[in-house]
Amino acid sequence: MKLELRGITKRFGSLVANDHIDLTVEAGEIHALLGENGAGKSTLMNVLYGLYQADSGEVLLDGEVQHFAGPGDAMAAGIGMVHQHFMLIPVFTVAENVMLGHESTKAGGVLDLPTARAKVREISQRFGFHVDPDALVDDLPVGVQQRVEIIKALSRDARVLVFDEPTAVLTPQETDELMGIMRQLKQSGTSIVFITHKLREVREVADRITVIRLGKVVGEAAPTATNAELASLMVGRAVELRVHKEEPKLGDPALVVEGLTVIDPVGHLVVNDVSFTVRRGEILAVAGVQGNGQTELTEALVGLQPRVRGSISLDGIELSTASVRKILDAGVGFVPEDRTEDGLIGEFTIAENLMLDRSEGAPFIRAGSIQRGVLDDFAREKVAEFDVRTQGIDEKVRQLSGGNQQKVVLARELSRELRLLVAAQPTRGVDVGSIEFIHKRIVEARDSGVPVVVVSTELDEVTALADRIMVMYRGRIVGIVPGNTPRDVLGLMMAGEVPAEGAAA
Amino acid sequence: MSQTVQQPAPASEVVILPTTVVTSWKAPIAFAAFTLGALALAVFVPREGVTTFRLSTPSDVIQLPELSAPSLATLWVIVALLVLATAYSISLVATKRRVPLWLIVVFAILFMVGFLTWAAAGSTIPVIGLLFGTLSLAVPLIFGSLSGVIGERVGVVNIAIEGQLLAGAFTAAIVASVTGQVLLGLVAAMIAGMLVGMVLAVFSIKYFVDQVIVGVVLNVLIIGLTSFFYSQVLTPNAALLNNTAQRFDRLPIPVLSEIPIIGPVLFRQTLVVYLMYLAVALVFFGLFYTRWGLRLRAVGEHPQAADTVGINVNRTRFWNVALAGSIAGLGGTFFTIGSGIAFNKEMTAGAGFIALAAVIFGQWDPIKATLAALLFGFAQNLQNQLSVIGSPVPSEFMLMLPYVVTIFAVAGVVGKVRGPAAAGKPYIKS
Numbered sequence: 001m002k003l004e005l006r007g008i009t010k011r012f013g014s015l016v017a018n019d020h021i022d023l024t025v026e027a028g029e030i031h032a033l034l035g036e037n038g039a040g041k042s043t044l045m046n047v048l049y050g051l052y053q054a055d056s057g058e059v060l061l062d063g064e065v066q067h068f069a070g071p072g073d074a075m076a077a078g079i080g081m082v083h084q085h086f087m088l089i090p091v092f093t094v095a096e097n098v099m100l101g102h103e104s105t106k107a108g109g110v111l112d113l114p115t116a117r118a119k120v121r122e123i124s125q126r127f128g129f130h131v132d133p134d135a136l137v138d139d140l141p142v143g144v145q146q147r148v149e150i151i152k153a154l155s156r157d158a159r160v161l162v163f164d165e166p167t168a169v170l171t172p173q174e175t176d177e178l179m180g181i182m183r184q185l186k187q188s189g190t191s192i193v194f195i196t197h198k199l200r201e202v203r204e205v206a207d208r209i210t211v212i213r214l215g216k217v218v219g220e221a222a223p224t225a226t227n228a229e230l231a232s233l234m235v236g237r238a239v240e241l242r243v244h245k246e247e248p249k250l251g252d253p254a255l256v257v258e259g260l261t262v263i264d265p266v267g268h269l270v271v272n273d274v275s276f277t278v279r280r281g282e283i284l285a286v287a288g289v290q291g292n293g294q295t296e297l298t299e300a301l302v303g304l305q306p307r308v309r310g311s312i313s314l315d316g317i318e319l320s321t322a323s324v325r326k327i328l329d330a331g332v333g334f335v336p337e338d339r340t341e342d343g344l345i346g347e348f349t350i351a352e353n354l355m356l357d358r359s360e361g362a363p364f365i366r367a368g369s370i371q372r373g374v375l376d377d378f379a380r381e382k383v384a385e386f387d388v389r390t391q392g393i394d395e396k397v398r399q400l401s402g403g404n405q406q407k408v409v410l411a412r413e414l415s416r417e418l419r420l421l422v423a424a425q426p427t428r429g430v431d432v433g434s435i436e437f438i439h440k441r442i443v444e445a446r447d448s449g450v451p452v453v454v455v456s457t458e459l460d461e462v463t464a465l466a467d468r469i470m471v472m473y474r475g476r477i478v479g480i481v482p483g484n485t486p487r488d489v490l491g492l493m494m495a496g497e498v499p500a501e502g503a504a505a
Numbered sequence: 506m507s508q509t510v511q512q513p514a515p516a517s518e519v520v521i522l523p524t525t526v527v528t529s530w531k532a533p534i535a536f537a538a539f540t541l542g543a544l545a546l547a548v549f550v551p552r553e554g555v556t557t558f559r560l561s562t563p564s565d566v567i568q569l570p571e572l573s574a575p576s577l578a579t580l581w582v583i584v585a586l587l588v589l590a591t592a593y594s595i596s597l598v599a600t601k602r603r604v605p606l607w608l609i610v611v612f613a614i615l616f617m618v619g620f621l622t623w624a625a626a627g628s629t630i631p632v633i634g635l636l637f638g639t640l641s642l643a644v645p646l647i648f649g650s651l652s653g654v655i656g657e658r659v660g661v662v663n664i665a666i667e668g669q670l671l672a673g674a675f676t677a678a679i680v681a682s683v684t685g686q687v688l689l690g691l692v693a694a695m696i697a698g699m700l701v702g703m704v705l706a707v708f709s710i711k712y713f714v715d716q717v718i719v720g721v722v723l724n725v726l727i728i729g730l731t732s733f734f735y736s737q738v739l740t741p742n743a744a745l746l747n748n749t750a751q752r753f754d755r756l757p758i759p760v761l762s763e764i765p766i767i768g769p770v771l772f773r774q775t776l777v778v779y780l781m782y783l784a785v786a787l788v789f790f791g792l793f794y795t796r797w798g799l800r801l802r803a804v805g806e807h808p809q810a811a812d813t814v815g816i817n818v819n820r821t822r823f824w825n826v827a828l829a830g831s832i833a834g835l836g837g838t839f840f841t842i843g844s845g846i847a848f849n850k851e852m853t854a855g856a857g858f859i860a861l862a863a864v865i866f867g868q869w870d871p872i873k874a875t876l877a878a879l880l881f882g883f884a885q886n887l888q889n890q891l892s893v894i895g896s897p898v899p900s901e902f903m904l905m906l907p908y909v910v911t912i913f914a915v916a917g918v919v920g921k922v923r924g925p926a927a928a929g930k931p932y933i934k935s
Binding site: 049051070071072073075076081083086087088089090091092096099100101102103105108109110111152263265266267268269270272307474475 | 522523524525526527794795796797799800802803806807809810811812813814815816817926934
């Protein structure tokens with residue numbers, strides 16, 4: 001089916017998310033939509049899918065103008081979507097999720113589950129998926145959940161399939177498999193829109209590439225374009241894709257973790273007997289697919305997990321039983337995974353957010369009251385130093401872009417006397433320009449002799465920053481390998497495979 | 506360095522992490538406290554005499570013999586059993602195992618029997634009356650909790666159950682009195698409950714007002730309205746508007762009502778109670794086996810996912826909250842025409858809130874919520890029965906019993922189970 005978007009414009013208040021976007025996807029074509037976070041890709045697709053109403057412009061399928069009042073209409077017209085955040089109900093089974101919204105029923109509205117199961121099995125077999133129709137979605141790995149999303153779309157006879165950032169949650173192997181599935185779908189005549197900001201994937205699978213920046217189409221490219229060309233189109237200027245760093249000047253072991261186990265409320269060992277050492281002046285990158293215990297590991301390091309066994313010591317001080325306050329006072333800086341949830345208070349100003357972890361006393365508090373003058377000077381200095389693009393230190397943090405919010409978190413954490421820096425997903429949802437900056441600051445912290453633990457699910461980031469790489473899988477360490485370990489080896493390790501030759505740390 | 510060789514898992518495998526047992530000393534501590542309480546009764550306030558348990562009513566076809574037991578000796582035997590159960594629970598937790606549910610149930614029953622034997626020393630406990638009253642008193646709680654389950658499952662917290670019950674009781678009394686038709690009273694009560702539900706739905710779904718606040722305000726509003734009409738309109742015209750001539754009669758079901766113990770308790774009830782059996786079964790089956798239930802639960806768990814498959818989230822919420830209101834309204838009839846009592850100010854006396862507790866204690870499941878409501882009904886009825894027998898426990902203390910049970914029950918379960926993910930959150934589309 002041929003899909004055309006003509007002059008789509010969508011505004012949110014004063015923000016123009018899509019500005020007269022034209023896009024044509026031929027039948028049986030994989031069309032990549034490339035752009036940074038916040039460029040307007042997802043908005044465009046939500047307009048296509050009927051979730052948003054465009055302010056102007058039209059959607060055409062095989063030359064006919066469509067009017068979608070909601071996703072139901074879009075699906076009926078043959079559009080399917082694999083959402084970035086899966087639209088699956090975790091407490092339902094696969095079959096229930098697939099049938100939801102177009103249930104086959106027996107008399108009296110009673111669900112006909114056998115038919116739904118058969119449908120799941122039939123589509124699974126067609127594409128070589130192994131999906132159990134009766135498994136609870138919550139129990140499935142993300143890669144399989146994504147296949148459930150694909151099955152869901154195909155069970156409604158989708159002939160245009162939109163993949164919204166589908167590889168963000170996948171291991172490199174799963175990503176390769178997904179590319180295979182996309183090619184298979186293309187061969188069966190399905191048109192595919194592939195939204196991503198990852199250049200490698202685009203070049204591998206796309207037939208055509210459209211680049212979007214700040215809500216506008218800024219160019220088309222062929223898959224033969226180089227990474228540098230695509231990146232500069234996407235960002236609007238030449239971009240440095242590599243991180244410059246010197247050989248590490250290793251000091252004494254600083255962070256020593258031994259036999260660390262974290263138990264969740266149900267009793268799962270989400271971190272299972274983990275031991276490692278980080279030396280001063282070294283970056284240890286923790287790689288792994290989202291949800292393999294990295295979040296819990298970082299939270300345990302800063303004392304946010306209630307059920308912890310084993311020992312965490314920093315410069316000889318035991319931290320596993322210390323309070324969060326004690327841990328911060330011991331010089332641990334923490335960049336949390338979800339800055340809006342754990343890192344910042346959106347309704348507070350930049351200045352207030354900068355003193356959040358120092359509300360105990362001098363210099364910002366005297367006799368129980370906030371020293372506004374001291375705080376403002378400090379905030380102005382940090383805003384300038386960390387290049388936070390803002391109208392002023394009294395702007396609410398909620399109004400900043402993701403990259404600038406992250407700079408505020410980083411500014412706060414790095415402005416204390418640090419003896420350890422723990423950074424979880426430091427560049428998630430951050431624009432390319434800010435990524436460069438944040439990486440530079442992390443490397444600077446290392447070079448000043450601070451031991452650094454960086455957790456990332458992006459292999460590019462891991463290999464760019466790491467002096468050593470620790471791969472986690474299902475709460476355990478698969479291995480600790482040198483920073484220059486090839487991607488394919490890391491990919492296998494992320495799937496739980498121990499590297500062939502003894503991985504020495 | 507701890508490294509374990511692990512095979513890479515095939516992609517379709519369900520992720521199973523190694524587990525350990527998170528032990529909780531809650532159960533052993535509670536057991537010990539209750540055991541000490543029972544021991545204290547036996548030591549400090551021993552009551553001699555014989556306690557008799559009567560298992561049949563005089564009109565039964567099959568008469569069961571009465572059970573008699575020497576009070577103090579029985580209490581001591583039970584204390585010994587309680588000590589054993591407590592020790593067993595301690596040994597379980599000490600060896601990193603969980604205290605199983607059956608042990609808690611056995612412990613609770615043992616304690617109850619012990620307490621009753623002690624409290625009724627020298628007199629007779631009508632077991633049938635105790636259970637019959639339990640069921641009767643649980644009727645509005647069960648209807649209320651079904652209403653709460655539907656509301657929360659679809660994503661709207663229904664704090665207004667109390668108001669819906671009261672509106673139902675009020676409307677049923679007036680309509681039945683005026684028309685002389687109890688069935689019309691029943692229908693009117695359902696409509697009244699539905700209207701309260703619709704107000705809740707409009708404010709929480711369309712105007713995104715905090716659902717808890719709307720619910721509380723509605724409760725206060727209904728209390729105020731019904732109290733006003735009661736004193737200004739109903740009382741002066743009691744014969745016309747608020748008489749007790751109209752009531753549901755008991756309809757014994759042939760054969761079934763003659764089964765010993767069960768028959769008199771379950772099958773000599775009024776139409777309202779039989780409707781309750783039906784409602785529990787229908788809601789349970791509907792929620793988990795029909796399209797209605799699947800969509801309802803989807804909307805309460807992940808409204809955006811429901812939206813992306815073409816389900817109208819807000820419409821689904823609106824009509825199901827209205828339905829929930831009508832079920833609670835139906836439950837309200839129990840207070841007036843269901844029992845043959847004239848309407849009185851604030852006569853629901855917090856039943857709606859206890860029903861809400863039953864929803865949570867029952868883990869958002871219609872059957873479990875019904876069982877929880879029965880437990881609360883039992884606590885309430887026990888207080889009635891003991892004051893009739895003339896137990897040594899002060900009546901003021903006994904009046905607290907249903908609420909104390911509610912607090913402990915809810916405290917014991919909170920944190921263990923997760924309710925519908927989107928309950929209480931309005932669905933706002935941009």
